Amino acid sequence: MAQARLREGEEIDGFLIGAPLHVGGMAALWEVTHPDHELPMVMKVPRIAEGEDPAAIVSFEMEQMILPRLAGPHVPRFVASGGFDRQPYLVMERIPGKSLVSLLDALPLPVERVAELGARVAEALDALHRQHVVHLDVKPSNILLRAGGEAVLVDFGLSHHRQLPDLMEEEFRLPYGTAPYMAPEQIMGIRCEPRSDIFALGAMLYFFTTGERPFGDPQRLSGLKRRLWRDPVPPRKLRPDCPDWLQELVLRCLEVPPERRHPTASQLAFELRHPDQVPLTARARKLAQDGWAAATRRRFHPDHKPRFDRVPSVGEEAAIAPIVAVAVDLPAEDPALHAALRETVGHILATLPGARLACVNVLRQNRIALDTTLDEQGRNKHLQRLVELRHWAAPLALPEGRITFHVLEATSPAAAILEHARVNGIDHIVMGARAGSLRRRMLGSVSGEVAAEAPCSVTVVRARGGGGAEALPAEASAG
Amino acid sequence: MRIAVLSDIHANAEAFEACLADAARRGARRHVLLGDLVGYGADPHRVLDRAQALAAEGAVIVKGNHDEAAVLDRGGMTADAAAAAAWTREVLDAAQKEFLASLPMEVEEEDRLYVHADAAEPTRWHYLRDAEDARRSLDAVPSRVMLCGHVHVPALYGLTAAAKLVAFKPVPGVGVPLTRPRRWVGVLGAVGQPRDGNPAACYAMLDEAANELTLHRVPYDIESAAAKIRAAGLPERLAARLFRGQ
Numbered sequence: 001m002a003q004a005r006l007r008e009g010e011e012i013d014g015f016l017i018g019a020p021l022h023v024g025g026m027a028a029l030w031e032v033t034h035p036d037h038e039l040p041m042v043m044k045v046p047r048i049a050e051g052e053d054p055a056a057i058v059s060f061e062m063e064q065m066i067l068p069r070l071a072g073p074h075v076p077r078f079v080a081s082g083g084f085d086r087q088p089y090l091v092m093e094r095i096p097g098k099s100l101v102s103l104l105d106a107l108p109l110p111v112e113r114v115a116e117l118g119a120r121v122a123e124a125l126d127a128l129h130r131q132h133v134v135h136l137d138v139k140p141s142n143i144l145l146r147a148g149g150e151a152v153l154v155d156f157g158l159s160h161h162r163q164l165p166d167l168m169e170e171e172f173r174l175p176y177g178t179a180p181y182m183a184p185e186q187i188m189g190i191r192c193e194p195r196s197d198i199f200a201l202g203a204m205l206y207f208f209t210t211g212e213r214p215f216g217d218p219q220r221l222s223g224l225k226r227r228l229w230r231d232p233v234p235p236r237k238l239r240p241d242c243p244d245w246l247q248e249l250v251l252r253c254l255e256v257p258p259e260r261r262h263p264t265a266s267q268l269a270f271e272l273r274h275p276d277q278v279p280l281t282a283r284a285r286k287l288a289q290d291g292w293a294a295a296t297r298r299r300f301h302p303d304h305k306p307r308f309d310r311v312p313s314v315g316e317e318a319a320i321a322p323i324v325a326v327a328v329d330l331p332a333e334d335p336a337l338h339a340a341l342r343e344t345v346g347h348i349l350a351t352l353p354g355a356r357l358a359c360v361n362v363l364r365q366n367r368i369a370l371d372t373t374l375d376e377q378g379r380n381k382h383l384q385r386l387v388e389l390r391h392w393a394a395p396l397a398l399p400e401g402r403i404t405f406h407v408l409e410a411t412s413p414a415a416a417i418l419e420h421a422r423v424n425g426i427d428h429i430v431m432g433a434r435a436g437s438l439r440r441r442m443l444g445s446v447s448g449e450v451a452a453e454a455p456c457s458v459t460v461v462r463a464r465g466g467g468g469a470e471a472l473p474a475e476a477s478a479g
Numbered sequence: 480m481r482i483a484v485l486s487d488i489h490a491n492a493e494a495f496e497a498c499l500a501d502a503a504r505r506g507a508r509r510h511v512l513l514g515d516l517v518g519y520g521a522d523p524h525r526v527l528d529r530a531q532a533l534a535a536e537g538a539v540i541v542k543g544n545h546d547e548a549a550v551l552d553r554g555g556m557t558a559d560a561a562a563a564a565a566w567t568r569e570v571l572d573a574a575q576k577e578f579l580a581s582l583p584m585e586v587e588e589e590d591r592l593y594v595h596a597d598a599a600e601p602t603r604w605h606y607l608r609d610a611e612d613a614r615r616s617l618d619a620v621p622s623r624v625m626l627c628g629h630v631h632v633p634a635l636y637g638l639t640a641a642a643k644l645v646a647f648k649p650v651p652g653v654g655v656p657l658t659r660p661r662r663w664v665g666v667l668g669a670v671g672q673p674r675d676g677n678p679a680a681c682y683a684m685l686d687e688a689a690n691e692l693t694l695h696r697v698p699y700d701i702e703s704a705a706a707k708i709r710a711a712g713l714p715e716r717l718a719a720r721l722f723r724g725q
Contacts, residue, residue: 061658061661064656065658165647167661169645
């Protein structure tokens, strides 16, 4: 496996080597150009000289397997990869701009910035998890921001793909990851848990909020394992102006058992985008760590030691813990439709215990009166709609934390519902089809437009016998 | 080039045809049959006709233990398998037996080895049931990639330079890169008698350009295949297990 080091000006398979960009523990990055590819690119080359970490080559092999299978704005675009005949390499899109490491000098960050960054990263993780990959090395240096604001995850050398052989798992007994951010189950050798990434993001958000790492930067396995029994100092203790909702979210991400964290990154992103809707628990107000008695029990008592199950590679989390949005027309024009809508939503939620419901109402704005909506009357209207939404949802008897309420002010209901679905990563929209009124004939069908344009499934509900002679079927799903 | 690799067809013409049609749709240019063309199932004539036609087009075919037993009774089989082998010996003509007898035990092609069972001792028909078995086989051959069948349950094993093995259950439809310099053992599922709880026929596609192996599951007309087994008077269990994939 002896190889010459790359040099600037050399050419490999048509890629012209440019300036060296970075030399890390496991690989080096070089700027490259190619006459057939216009986008800015980097070439990643593993460190496989003798005496170097054998994990470097396996990790490179994993990245060569995983990166070509990923798509979307939250990962660098794969360009090419080369074999082991001469020089193993991986060429990908170069993401301009700096990694989140550049923020570390300015910690602690303003609360709004923490929430915005957190939501962006959670969205990227959700996109990754939906492509069957757990990143397992989420940290500031592995996250970049595109000009449009989307977070981009890089370095899949420690990642796990649920549908591919995991070479890292079989190869090494010690956990690989980055000490300050590694989830407890990852420390114990479990590599297939997507919520490990949620833990790492939580550790990052804690760091951004307080300027301190929740578990320090331990260098030994015993130090790493400490987080299995010792809980972090609550952020509010370090930063008194940390809002209760942010502490709630951060500490939930840092829960030791994965099942106590958010079920999906998408649900975490949703809460970071709607601080007023975060259900607060005892975590939110904590000002001190758990007492030594509790910590000692967790450390030594066989019944209180955390245990981790290897997650069976069954269905995807998003499929069992989706965000369902229901668009409710208010005030109720058609009580039968209101009831049918609630019944349908009830059926969907009954089969998906991890699902959460976002109740949405569009408060139509007059184009001309747009600037005067913030007056007293407008606020009252908004509040009244919220009250009515809660009233509509009350029979569903959902606990706080599974349901949120949103009044959107917009001129076009369909556009508002679609935008809400896009921004919040909604998995399924449920809405009623308005009866054949004059208004609908004049304006077209809102549900029709949403079903045609939505980024997710749409169920259109109609009350039996209540719709009159309409062309649309009583219930339709669109992928 | 894409190569369709099919193992353990077991005289199940319905499953065989369904897999060949699926492979053709996916752009297969060549075929490799990893043995056990006959035995258990009740339509050996159609399967052998098709296999001989493929061989004329350049398909690689290796011999399985049931192909051997269809020519000469060497004992050592379970009661159901022995009954099916005896029946097969009766219905095959001399030319068909000669074709089966002429099949090679293993074939090497580029950095790949095709064999029905354990490559360490191909004529002993050992099963590759776990990473240790796969390791023994791989140690005995120089090829980088070894493809076999015989077990009727698909699995993939990867071996590193550090001599550690990765066992993996392939996900249907998802290509697994057979990365270099790692060495790999692919144990294919069965076309004609799956035993991993999924009754759909199983075969694999090898994409040489992408250096990927993809497992595919193909639904087929089990009713007809089972009806032929019953009509031939073969043990009922051989018909029933097709529906359960066990």
